[in-house]
Amino acid sequence: MSTTTAEAGDDTAGAHRVQLDVDGMSCAACAGRVESALNKLPGVRASVNFATRVATIDAGADQPTPELCDAVRRAGYEARPRSAGGTPDVDPDSDHARHLMIRLAVAAVLFVPLADLSVMFAVVPSTRFTGWEWVLTALAVPVVTWAAWPFHRVALRQARHGAASMETLISVGITAATVWSLYTVFGNHHSGGGGRGIWQALLGSDAIYFEVAAGVTVFVLAGRYFEARAKSKAGGALRALAALSAKDVVILLDDGSEMVIPADELKEQHRFVVRPGQTIAADGLVMEGSAAVDVSAMTGEAKPLRAAPGGSVVGGTVVLDGRLIVEAAAVGADTQFAGMVRLVEEAQTQKADAQRLADRISAVFVPCVFAISALTAIAWLIAGGGPDRAFSAALAVLVIACPCALGLATPTAMMVATGRGAQLGIFLKGHRSLEATRAVDTVIFDKTGTLTTGRLTVSAVVAADGWTGEDVLALAAAVESASEHAVAIAIAAAVAERDGVDDFRALAGRGVTGTVAGRAVRVGKPSWIAPSCESPVLVAARRSAERRGETVVFVEVDGEPCGVVAVSDTVKDSAADAVAALHARGLRTILLTGDNPESAAAVAARVGIDEVIADVLPDGKVDVVEQLRGHGRVVAMVGDGINDGPALACADLGMAIGRGTDVAIGAADIILVRDDLAVVPQALDLAAATMRTIKVNLVWAFGYNVAAIPIAALGLLNPLIAGAAMAFSSFFVVSNSLRLRNFGAGTRR
Known part of the structure; x- marks a missing residue:
């Protein structure tokens, strides 16, 4: 089920979130120790991730970050506030791997002759020459001291704080083997190993543990090296994603000249130029020009999208041809690109x-x-x-x-x-989205904007007696111009010039109201505007449109129904294949919408969904989800609009279409950026x-x-x-x- 920071508990109310980079952790026990030290502070709730070396802390507003860092240091580790940019340009795992590789190379070069001589001296005592003990010691000491120093350093630091970790085990083992070897070799306590075979000598080690101490160092260093390399590759996708952001941007000055500035200095309402091959630096509105834009970095879609004046573009995407002049609407951390990177980072730290x-x-x-x-x-x-x-x-x-x-x-x-x-x-908000998928058996789809493109157009306008279609559409467009619903946008776009609206109100799942030129206008669902309409013209228009699978809204002026506006939508090309893929996985699919039953049934038939629940208000969607869960179903909800937010939060797994509203995206567990419903089964x-x-x-x-x-x-x-x-x-x-x-x-x- 979706959760938010506010739901984590009342004791974190008013808390601010801090992330620290923690150095010196060598195992999960270290992460647990840092977490325990932080959680002992009053008003602090912390989670420490060993793999990412990040401590995520919800602290009181009066809890300064330096005190949090001091608590980590008292536990025996180093901490520093994470940079505002989040993902670092430098890969710490890659740097760590390089340092380990140097120590590993030296240790391996010395270990080979050390192991050969140790086995030879154990199996064939007659080969022991004068000073052989010093030869073994000379080969072993650099390995068990300098090469193994990363383990010893951490173990000593842990010991000073009365703690122990994996490095403690390794350091104690290496030290014990070395000390025992020095005792047996120089104290003449070795057994000689006569009459034993090579395999027996290897298994018994003949009380000479120099090769064991050096060998453990080599193998553990090798393991840590490959581990660091693998972890570097594991985080490579996120670093590659972050690296896609523009570094510089060309802005237009008031006199028409151009100036190059760092991308992080770009401000809202700045106009900037993007040429072929360049990355768009911020979310914005295209003011001039036309170009094909590669959005694959953000959505995974191979097909470029065409950007034209009046259209919007997203930062992090690349212009393929043409020249665009864009007015910045969201910059820096407020862009969709930055938000998606944050989602991935937060998921990795949970x-x-x-x-x-x-x-x-x-x-x-x-x-x-x-x-x-x-x-x-x-x-x-x-x-x-x-x-x-x-x-x-x-x-x-x-x-x-x-x-x-x-x-x-x-x-x-x-x-x-x-x-x-x-x-x-596919942006996973965290581990909950993974754990919730284990038992999902039912997938609920919203209709408009989810199964359909959401790009509605007015297909018909029918006026009651005494009205014209133009007047009905003009009044409806004036009120709907203040709404962000897909139906409202289609109606508003159908009229070039609109009157202003006063006293606007949106009633979720019903429609909108407002005052236009002194007249009270309501636009919304037939069941809300005119549940018992007696006009045969309007009733016939409604039935005809609904049989075609179109959405119908009634328009009322001063309490009297005056017309019907029908809008049509297009089912996404990927919808039928996505539903079929879910059925092939044995999942039950349901279409849940606030639209009328006839329109919903027409869409469901086209995509292959058998179960339809229509004419449902937003809180009714929550009731449907709760009823299914009450019957033992594990429910995934796919939606995009404001009215889907409660149901997305209520479902076991919420999946929001990334181009939907902020409410839907905030309530979901998984964000689906691609405008392709095939990503739904792929995400699962x-x-x-x-x-x-x-x-x-x-x-x-x-x-x-x-x-x-x-x-x-x-x-x-x-x-x-x-x-x-x-x-x-x-x-x-x-x-x-x-x-x-x-x-x-x-x-x-």
Whole structure:
């Protein structure tokens, strides 16, 4: 069900939202610790996302941002306010990956000879020459100190704050293996390994753990490197989307000359020039010129749209031919493009219920691992396994028990899904829109502007006795000119010059009223204007238009019906295929509209919808949704108008046509920017694919830890192999999520 910030709770009333970039988090337990530290502040409600490194905070108006940053620092991490632009131009994951690659390269170069010599000395003791201990030490120390320093640094910082994280496990494991190796090698406590084969030497490590300490460092660094690379790719779609915005804009000065200014300095009502190949810098109205505009970046539609004087254009789209002069109507953060980018960012920073469960588990996971490791060592010593065997098993438990995969399971899938959805013209507001799709079995469509183009035209005007069609249409157009309803726009557009209207009122689901030239005029549904009209001319006109599937409004002047205006709409070409695709998925479809039954039935027949509920007021739409939900149905609502807002908010899943009203867009869970209803089943498929990916990730992450820790505790895993398995686990989760980048690759765009 759709929710808003205001619905989050009364305690956040008057709160302001702050986003912080948090550095130093290495696992989901870290995110949980930062979240806990922030939530301890009075009047603060915070959610921290490990994958995006963003803390989203609802704080009281008197809660300064520096205090929030200080709370994060006291928890052992660094924080800074997120830039107003949101998505950074620099990719932090890419930079992090480069730094990791340098350390990984050095560690790998030293690890290869270290591992070879360690195995040789373990299997063939006669090969040990004078000073062999110093050779191994010289090869190992740079790896376990400098190369592993990112793990040690975080672990030390955590220790200063009395906390522990995944880095603590890794650092303790590497340090313990190194110290034990120094003790056994220089204290002459090594066993010699005589008579053992290579495989036995690899599994037993012969009490020389230099190669284990270095190997764990190499494998974990490799895992973190590929993880950072994968996370960089996961956020690439959003960065590519943000990069589409114009950097500079050419404005027209009062004397007709041109001047280039940065796009962020553009103001409303500035007139700017856009030439072929240039990006439109802001939402606005075309004043001069004509051009084909590539809107694929915003809507996913391959077919360019023609822009002409009087038409509107959207920032972030590209002019293909011609020259446009545009008057800016919305700039900067107020543009539709900026709003869509914000939607994707906010969706990526939210947490799904499954992720919150994973966070709670990770928060207590590290202390439990230390306890299991200690118990493993004690158990092996009691069982007579000897110090070497006890240490090896305990170290394997520390190394393999990585909660990173658990922390990455949900957010990485969400990052990829929201980015890919944005490329397809599907903007997911957050995890709720994904979780709600799991059980959707009923899809409700609005009619006008949703199944139809919403570009209505007046098809007929019939006047009562004593009136002319021109007078009836002129009065109706004067009142309707103050309304934004699609029918009103069509009627107003049919008259070139209109009188002014006073005392205008719009009654949702009924019609409009106003005073024109001193006369009280009402325009609206026949059931509201003249429920018992006795004029045979008007009744016949109404019936004829409704049989044709047209929408009919009555016009009343000073309490007397004076005419009928019929408007016609065109069913979208994609509507029938979209409905068929939903039926193929076993979903029930319903047409729910405030229009008359005859017109609704005609449209439903054309698109293949069997169930029609017509002549319904906005609150009646809510009642229909509630009744369906009361009968166990999980309902998705697709709409675009103001009167759809309540139903979109009430439904389990609200899907708003992106060119609809702000009310509809604000109430929905998914914004469909493309003017193609095929995106409805595609949006449901994307959400379903994302949920499947999350489930696979969680099953792997939970199953990995549940199975691996007992195996390690039983001494069946060498710490070196455990390190490789742990790194692979995180890499698997991120790589599995990246498969969503190819979703809908075969879709015509």
